Amino acid sequence: MSDMTLGGSHLDASWFLILSAILFTLGAVGVLVRRNPLVILICIELMLNAVNLTLVTFSRQLGNLEGQLFTLMSITVAAAEAVVGLAILVDIFHTRDVEDIDELSEMKG
Amino acid sequence: MAVAVFFVAALMAVAGAIGVISFREPIRSVLSLVVVMIALGILFLLLSAQFVFVAQIIVYAGAVMVLFLFVIALFGPAREFARANLRFQSWLSAVFALGLLILIWVMLSGVQYRQPEKTDLTLFGTVQSIALGLFTTYLYPFELTSLLLLVAAIGAIYLSRKKVDDR
Numbered sequence: 001m002s003d004m005t006l007g008g009s010h011l012d013a014s015w016f017l018i019l020s021a022i023l024f025t026l027g028a029v030g031v032l033v034r035r036n037p038l039v040i041l042i043c044i045e046l047m048l049n050a051v052n053l054t055l056v057t058f059s060r061q062l063g064n065l066e067g068q069l070f071t072l073m074s075i076t077v078a079a080a081e082a083v084v085g086l087a088i089l090v091d092i093f094h095t096r097d098v099e100d101i102d103e104l105s106e107m108k109g
Numbered sequence: 110m111a112v113a114v115f116f117v118a119a120l121m122a123v124a125g126a127i128g129v130i131s132f133r134e135p136i137r138s139v140l141s142l143v144v145v146m147i148a149l150g151i152l153f154l155l156l157s158a159q160f161v162f163v164a165q166i167i168v169y170a171g172a173v174m175v176l177f178l179f180v181i182a183l184f185g186p187a188r189e190f191a192r193a194n195l196r197f198q199s200w201l202s203a204v205f206a207l208g209l210l211i212l213i214w215v216m217l218s219g220v221q222y223r224q225p226e227k228t229d230l231t232l233f234g235t236v237q238s239i240a241l242g243l244f245t246t247y248l249y250p251f252e253l254t255s256l257l258l259l260v261a262a263i264g265a266i267y268l269s270r271k272k273v274d275d276r
Binding site for chain 1: 198201
């Protein structure tokens with residue numbers, strides 16, 4: 001139903017979508033079970049990457065370049081998110097040694 | 110051939126993702142994420158998205174991951190101990206993950222694929238075609254992206270400055 005012939009061989013778009021779903025779920029599990037704030041940020045990056053794969057797959061499937069353009073925007077936003085998130089973490093780590101995200105349950109400065 | 114490349118890259122990506130969430134040291138999680146990103150880059154090439162592949166390798170696997178490594182190097186290798194404040198946390202998250210996977214699966218199996226227009230793959234996803242879209246139709250979002258990056262940079266500088274006066 002969703003064939004993409006590529007270099008003579010045959011790829012199915014749903015394979016890419018299923019892989020993307022698996023990666024997204026693994027990232028969500030990481031956010032839930034890990035307690036190091038740095039690792040939680042890493043898992044969020046993993047989820048963003050999984051969504052990028054979906055966008056590129058649909059872009060190729062529909063023969064429309066807008067998915068790839070959106071992926072580029074998403075990469076930029078992810079970079080900005082990582083920068084700000086890491087800056088916040090560095091600021092927190094300066095004042096105390098946080099090994100558990102539960103220690104940061106209050107937002108007072 | 111392409112099928113073999115897909116399955117090798119997919120296996121790499123899933124193994125890397127499992128590594129991200131299961132290693133105890135954060136530095137190993139970061140290096141596993143680099144593996145995932147390189148595998149996804151290979152998949153982008155399979156989907157004839159050359160420019161996105163280059164951006165993925167340079168921006169993600171290069172710059173962003175180096176940023177994470179810098180922060181880890183700055184604060185030492187903090188190990189994570191297996192103690193949870195919330196009991197049944199891993200069980201709850203397993204149930205949640207299963208639900209999420211089933212949800213996405215149902216959504217994906219309901220997708221009706223439109224038969225694509227015949228695309229010219231010699232041009233699809235090249236720098237030329239990406240630039241054409243980025244500088245004509247999507248010029249405004251593209252310019253806003255630079256503003257976003259500027260705000261992020263200023264925010265990072267503001268957050269990580271030395272606080273001499275107020276302490």
